[in-house]
Amino acid sequence: xxxxxxxxxxxxxxxxxxxxxxxxxxxxxxxxxxxxxxxxxxxxxxxxxxxxxxxxxxxxxxxxxxxxxxxxxxxxxxxxxxxxxxxxxxxxxxxxxxxxxxxxxxxxxxxxxxxxxxxxxxxxxxxxxxxxxxxxxxxxxxxxxxxxxxxxxxxxxxxxxxxxxxxxxxxxxxxxxxxxxxxxxxxxxxxxxxxxxxxxxxxxxxxxxxxxxxxxxxxxxxxxxxxxxxxxxxxxxxxxxxxxxxxxxxxxxxxxxxxxxxxxxxxxxxxxxxxxxxxxxxxxxxxxxxxxxxxxxxxxxxxxxxxxxxxxxxxxx
Ligand SMILES: Cc1cc2nc3c(=O)[nH]c(=O)nc-3n(C[C@H](O)[C@H](O)[C@H](O)COP(=O)(O)O)c2cc1C
Numbered sequence: 001x002x003x004x005x006x007x008x009x010x011x012x013x014x015x016x017x018x019x020x021x022x023x024x025x026x027x028x029x030x031x032x033x034x035x036x037x038x039x040x041x042x043x044x045x046x047x048x049x050x051x052x053x054x055x056x057x058x059x060x061x062x063x064x065x066x067x068x069x070x071x072x073x074x075x076x077x078x079x080x081x082x083x084x085x086x087x088x089x090x091x092x093x094x095x096x097x098x099x100x101x102x103x104x105x106x107x108x109x110x111x112x113x114x115x116x117x118x119x120x121x122x123x124x125x126x127x128x129x130x131x132x133x134x135x136x137x138x139x140x141x142x143x144x145x146x147x148x149x150x151x152x153x154x155x156x157x158x159x160x161x162x163x164x165x166x167x168x169x170x171x172x173x174x175x176x177x178x179x180x181x182x183x184x185x186x187x188x189x190x191x192x193x194x195x196x197x198x199x200x201x202x203x204x205x206x207x208x209x210x211x212x213x214x215x216x217x218x219x220x221x222x223x224x225x226x227x228x229x230x231x232x233x234x235x236x237x238x239x240x241x242x243x244x245x246x247x248x249x250x251x252x253x254x255x256x257x258x259x260x261x262x263x264x265x266x267x268x269x270x271x272x273x274x275x276x277x278x279x280x281x282x283x284x285x286x287x288x289x290x291x292x293x294x295x296x297x298x299x300x301x302x303x304x305x306x307x308x309x310x311x312x313x314x315x316x317x
Contacts, residue, residue, distance in 0.1 A: 003137055003166040004198040004221050007068050007095055013037035014211065014239050017169075017202060017226035018072045018097070018141075025061050026267045027284075030260065031229055032066060035236040037222075039069045043099045045112075046075030046084040058272075060091060067094055070139065073130075074099035076112045076122065082129035089134040095166070096134055098126065100142040103175045114175035117146045120159045127163040137166035141202070141224075144187045147176040157191045157199075169200040169224055179227070189218040200224055208235065208242035231287025233260065254292055258315045261288045269308050278311055285311070 005011060015038035016023055016031045023031075028039045044059045062069050071093040075081045085096050100123055102113025109115075116123040123140075131138045140160045145151035157168055170191050172183035183203025192199040201220035205211055206228040214223055228235050234256075238248050252260070264284060268277035285302045289295045298314060305311045 002198050002221065004200070007137060008038045008222070009068070010037045010222075012215065012243060013200075013222040014236060014243070015040065015200065015222060015224045016229055016236075017224035018042055018099075019226055019230075022230060024058065024271075025063065025066070026264060026271055027233075028066055028069075029063065029267070030233040030264060031236055034233040035240040036225075036229075036233075037068075039066050040097055040224075041069070041071045041093075043072045043074050043102065044088075046073055046077065046080045049073075049084045049087065050080060060088070062093075069093060070095040070097045072097040072099050072141070074102060074107065074112050076110065076116065076126070078122070078125045078129040081126050082133035085130040085138075086133040089136055093136065095137045095139055096130060097169075098130060098138065098140045098165075100140055101171055101175075103143075103178050108175065114143055114146060117142060117152060117156055117175070118150060120152070120156050123156065124159045124163040127160055127165050131164035138164065139167045139169065139200075140165045141169040141171070143171045143173055143175055144184055145174045147174050150174075151187070153187050153191050154194050157195045161195045161197050165197060167198040167200060167221070168195070169202050172201075172203040185214055185217050188214070188220055192219050192221075198222065202226065205239075206235075208238035208248050211239050212242055231261075231284060231290065257288050257292065261285060262312060262315070264288075265308055265311055274307055278306060278308060281305075281311060285314075 016036045018040040020042045023042055042059050044056050048056050071088050073085055099113055100116040107113040144153050153170055160168055170188045172185055172187050188201045198221035200222045201214045201218050202224040205225045211223050234252050241248050265281045282302050286299045289298050301314055
């Protein structure tokens with residue numbers, strides 16, 4: 001049994017990818033209910049953890065029913081990363097994921113996230129130190145490379161493996177691409193062929209069939225779904241049917257979408273209070289209802305909404 005099977009209890013797990021500002025406790029639960037085999041928190045900064053920044057509290061909150069769940073940490077100081085990973089480990093997470101793919105300038109300028117792909121030796125030291133400090137498997141998520149002139153995912157993966165990572169996730173885009181263009185699945189295949197640890201494929205899974213195709217084309221050991229899950233937790237139930245060789249269920253009806261959106265909002269209010277909970281639902285509502293009749297008008301209206309009842313009112317006929 002490989003480490004992926006041990007963590008997720010599945011031959012080929014389908015994992016909700018970390019997305020800052022999106023994959024909080026509430027959204028993760030909804031994806032889990034629809035069949036996600038694994039979850040990861042939003043990324044959390046080692047420095048922020050060290051300084052006990054209050055924003056880290058909600059990022060680290062999770063429910064027992066979320067297992068198996070990983071926590072994603074980012075930073076560039078090996079000692080601090082190790083120390084903070086050790087602290088996170090005590091919170092009962094099933095694995096620690098290190099972010100080496102974030103493209104955001106604020107992070108990259110600090111030599112964190114995807115900037116580590118330009119410093120493979122330092123990246124290796126971070127992985128080694130984190131592995132030394134924790135008792136759970138350590139995984140690393142990174143990209144194809146920093147830019148087209150520095151496509152080094154294969155060499156980088158080898159260094160990550162040599163330093164003790166249990167598995168890796170490869171997003172088939174460079175840092176320069178951010179989220180644009182088409183993800184390169186060929187690089188995922190090449191990485192998979194060049195390391196012995198399991199490789200999770202990531203990038204451009206928007207439909208259940210994409211998973212079958214990614215598995216076929218790359219030989220990956222599991223997948224992470226990010227943007228395809230926005231406003232669409234049903235993607236997990238569809239993927240799980242596709243993987244089981246069953247008929248893929250019909251897309252949710254408008255009423256099902258509205259019910260999910262309101263359930264999401266109710267949980268959000270419960271966790272974060274009405275003001276913040278409903279404000280956050282503005283973006284989710286736009287995602288849930290995209291493609292629905294009248295969605296443009298709805299998107300405008302939702303930006304004025306402040307309470308749960310006002311949100312619900314938008315869907316009354
Ligand atoms: C809004 C947003 C936030 C993200 N936040 C994170 C993050 O915190 N950590 C991380 O490793 N990747 C993050 N990602 C990247 C995704 O996990 C994923 O690698 C990327 O979106 C490609 O997958 P996709 O094509 O399925 O969206 C984020 C992506 C988006 C769109």
